[in-house]
Amino acid sequence: MTLAMVSVVLMTAGIIGWFNFRNIEQVVLPRALSAMQAQARLLAFELESAARVARADALGFQASDGVARIVHASLAPAGSPEQDSLPDLRARLAGRFTGELRAKPNYSEFRLFDSQGQELIRVDRSGPDGTIRVVPPDRLQHKGEREYFRRVIALPPGGVDIAPIALQQDDGRIVLPQIPVVHASAPVYSADGRLFGAVVINLDLREIFDRIRRNAGEGEVYLTNDAGDYLVHPDRGREFGFEFATPYRLSDDFPSLAARLRGCESFVAFFRGVAEHGLDVIRCGG
Numbered sequence: 001m002t003l004a005m006v007s008v009v010l011m012t013a014g015i016i017g018w019f020n021f022r023n024i025e026q027v028v029l030p031r032a033l034s035a036m037q038a039q040a041r042l043l044a045f046e047l048e049s050a051a052r053v054a055r056a057d058a059l060g061f062q063a064s065d066g067v068a069r070i071v072h073a074s075l076a077p078a079g080s081p082e083q084d085s086l087p088d089l090r091a092r093l094a095g096r097f098t099g100e101l102r103a104k105p106n107y108s109e110f111r112l113f114d115s116q117g118q119e120l121i122r123v124d125r126s127g128p129d130g131t132i133r134v135v136p137p138d139r140l141q142h143k144g145e146r147e148y149f150r151r152v153i154a155l156p157p158g159g160v161d162i163a164p165i166a167l168q169q170d171d172g173r174i175v176l177p178q179i180p181v182v183h184a185s186a187p188v189y190s191a192d193g194r195l196f197g198a199v200v201i202n203l204d205l206r207e208i209f210d211r212i213r214r215n216a217g218e219g220e221v222y223l224t225n226d227a228g229d230y231l232v233h234p235d236r237g238r239e240f241g242f243e244f245a246t247p248y249r250l251s252d253d254f255p256s257l258a259a260r261l262r263g264c265e266s267f268v269a270f271f272r273g274v275a276e277h278g279l280d281v282i283r284c285g286g
Helices: 002-062 065-075 086-103 147-153 206-214 255-261
Strands: 107-114 119-124 180-189 195-204 220-225 230-232 279-284
Touching: 002 065, 002 180, 002 195, 002 206, 065 086, 065 107, 065 195, 086 107, 086 119, 147 180, 147 195, 206 220, 206 230
Parallel strands: none
Antiparallel strands: 107 119, 107 195, 180 195, 220 230, 220 279
16 A cells, blocks of 8 residues: 555645646746847847948048048149148047947047058047047058958948957957957048048947857857857857867867757847848857
8 A cells, every 4th residue: 555655645746746747847947048039139239239220321531521531632733722621630639439339338449541451530439448539640550451341341332331250459469458449430431432541440249249259148158150159158258269279169079069059040040131241149058
């Protein structure tokens, strides 16, 4: 009788456990996944909105009177009044760039380039204690070899480019602490259709990335680019490995998961809508 009672109790516990599991599987998990999806969509919208604002600003300055005056003066004959006014015109545009950085704390740099990739104007946040500064002429840099610059000068008049996320560099070295940025760029052409240079905005993503990390809760969040390189990872040492010639990728750590996510609708597809970033975001439970 005791054995029979024990068997009944075990059977009952097993049935209750099975029903509880089915309840979790059918009710709790879908709700949790739905909440994750909503949170991920919100982050995607935030990324997309930030990129759209930077894109609009790049296009706005591309067509601005201040940039047009600099282009005209730069192409004028040497010794002409237009050439003589060039320092003043650059100072005025630098003042406008400074105003943009004051108004938009997620911008880390605002620059005007010539067609060879030489900075003509740069306003950044590299002053004392991160204050905004207009970089003096002798500290302006050449960026003609950078991917974002090669991308933008290949565009036609009126074009705009949002480059893949990368780490900000200064004098060819990665800035520390690391600053993940998106370069929003627009080419600048003269009135007669000659390529003059480009307007480039650095959009600082640190605050957005930190928000992604905070929203992980008890789970883990991985943010990758379209090649699967980690941009956000629970182990910060595995982020942006491709910038240091030691790539860490989702496909290396989770090959089966990476293969399944190629057709995943629930976690990844809506982030592919952020086409300007080329981002995929995967939200995983604990």
